[in-house]
Amino acid sequence: MLADEEVGKGHMEQLTPRQIVAELDKYIFGLHEAKRAVAIALRNRWRRQRLPAALRDEVAPKNIIMIGPTGVGKTEIARRLARLAEAPFIKVEASKYTEVGYVGRDVESMIRDLVELAVNAVRSEKTRQVEVRARELAEERLLDLLLPAPRMGLGTTDSSAETREKLRQQLREGRLDERLVEIEVTGKGLPMVEMLGGHGLEEVQENLREMLGSFLPQRGKRRKVKVQEARRLLAQEEAEKLVDKEAVVAEAIARVENSGIVFLDEVDKIAGREGTHGPDVSREGVQRDLLPIVEGCTVSTKHGPVRTDHILFIAAGAFHVAKPSDLIPEMQGRFPLRVELKSLTREDFVRILTEPENALTKQYTALLATEDVTLAFTPEGIQEIATIATQVNQSTENIGARRLYTIMERLLDEISFEAPHMGGLRVEIGAEQVRQRLSTIVKDQDLSRYIL
Numbered sequence: 001m002l003a004d005e006e007v008g009k010g011h012m013e014q015l016t017p018r019q020i021v022a023e024l025d026k027y028i029f030g031l032h033e034a035k036r037a038v039a040i041a042l043r044n045r046w047r048r049q050r051l052p053a054a055l056r057d058e059v060a061p062k063n064i065i066m067i068g069p070t071g072v073g074k075t076e077i078a079r080r081l082a083r084l085a086e087a088p089f090i091k092v093e094a095s096k097y098t099e100v101g102y103v104g105r106d107v108e109s110m111i112r113d114l115v116e117l118a119v120n121a122v123r124s125e126k127t128r129q130v131e132v133r134a135r136e137l138a139e140e141r142l143l144d145l146l147l148p149a150p151r152m153g154l155g156t157t158d159s160s161a162e163t164r165e166k167l168r169q170q171l172r173e174g175r176l177d178e179r180l181v182e183i184e185v186t187g188k189g190l191p192m193v194e195m196l197g198g199h200g201l202e203e204v205q206e207n208l209r210e211m212l213g214s215f216l217p218q219r220g221k222r223r224k225v226k227v228q229e230a231r232r233l234l235a236q237e238e239a240e241k242l243v244d245k246e247a248v249v250a251e252a253i254a255r256v257e258n259s260g261i262v263f264l265d266e267v268d269k270i271a272g273r274e275g276t277h278g279p280d281v282s283r284e285g286v287q288r289d290l291l292p293i294v295e296g297c298t299v300s301t302k303h304g305p306v307r308t309d310h311i312l313f314i315a316a317g318a319f320h321v322a323k324p325s326d327l328i329p330e331m332q333g334r335f336p337l338r339v340e341l342k343s344l345t346r347e348d349f350v351r352i353l354t355e356p357e358n359a360l361t362k363q364y365t366a367l368l369a370t371e372d373v374t375l376a377f378t379p380e381g382i383q384e385i386a387t388i389a390t391q392v393n394q395s396t397e398n399i400g401a402r403r404l405y406t407i408m409e410r411l412l413d414e415i416s417f418e419a420p421h422m423g424g425l426r427v428e429i430g431a432e433q434v435r436q437r438l439s440t441i442v443k444d445q446d447l448s449r450y451i452l
Contacts, residue, residue: 015042024084037337038078063336066314068343069400271283344401376426385408
């Protein structure tokens with residue numbers, strides 16, 4: 001397994017907390033306390049990897065719990081953070097897990113899923129590194145198919161080599177792409193064994209399939225395909241041969257153990273509430289099952305054991321009904337950093353619509369530009385959109401910034417439909433146009449369900 005110092009180097013060491021916050025500011029408006037907390041947590045992971053080995057194992061990640069209404073950007077912060085760090089990342093909903101003994105997914109499956117994502121990511125990286133060599137080997141195999149080697153003793157080596165080079169040139173120029181060749185694709189005939197889900201059965205099922213596969217012989221299936229497709233298939237096959245599978249797994253597990261991030265959403269849904277019965281027993285059971293994973297334990301996966309001691313857990317929940325104090329004390333102690341996020345205001349909506357690099361107004365402008373339609377939003381129009389979004393959030397369910405998605409879809413519905421027939425036109429969205437399109441939604445609460 002890779003040493004800790006080798007994991008997460010490169011991009012992470014270039015990111016100071018201030019730079020991390022600046023990068024997050026490009027896509028997410030506000031939430032400064034949450035951004036600072038995750039930026040420090042990410043930098044501390046890099047600092048830990050520079051410590052002496054004896055002290056490094058003692059430094060545990062400071063897990064974070066974000067408390068705030070839906071739609072303010074909790075999930076987006078964690079997702080962008082993982083992308084910045086180029087770290088293994090998975091988002092899971094706490095409400096889909098069940099206590100041991102109940103039918104459903106056990107909490108350890110989140111770590112197995114995280115490892116699988118990391119293995120796929122590392123495999124893709126290693127495949128890209130050998131891509132050139134794999135294409136060269138695939139080209140040689142294609143030439144062997146197009147021009148079989150001469151039989152022993154026929155003495156046509158020089159002419160065959162010359163013909164082979166001519167074919168190589170034609171192949172690289174794409175002149176042979178439409179020719180059909182017969183290739184053999186290897187694979188294992190694996191029986192499909194399905195089991196009912198339950199605690200640990202996902203892992204058992206996967207291991208059983210691999211065990212059965214190891215006893216089955218490799219079977220080749222011959223296919224006639226065009227040269228262009230054959231080149232792709234053969235390059236994939238050669239790349240798989242060149243990539244060291246054991247090294248891939250070792251690096252993936254090292255990344256998970258030292259840089260992995262688990263975003264545990266809807267944690268308020270597993271908070272037990274006093275005086276209630278029934279499913280709350282399972283809720284508290286899920287919390288207790290989560291404790292060892294968050295604290296640090298060894299989880300068995302099909303790629304080997306994985307330690308969770310240094311995986312960063314970021315929990316989030318709206319806590320409309322339950323309170324953070326409804327979580328069991330041990331669970332609260334596993335998340336020492338608490339960040340409270342406020343509901344978005346009208347001014348926040350205005351800035352969300354204009355400031356981020358991926359702002360909705362910029363997205364719709366770019367989308368309609370592909371139809372040669374110039375879409376322009378006036379400052380008054382944006383102010384009116386923000387006002388209506390705020391009013392609808394107050395009069396119905398408050399779904400935060402997600403309201404802007406549905407407001408914008410309703411506003412631009414007709415333009416998006418007619419855009420292919422409006423080529424070359426400029427459409428300006430002002431306050432009056434916004435009021436005309438959306439006034440009925442604000443007046444009639446029943447119609448507002450259209451954009452829930």
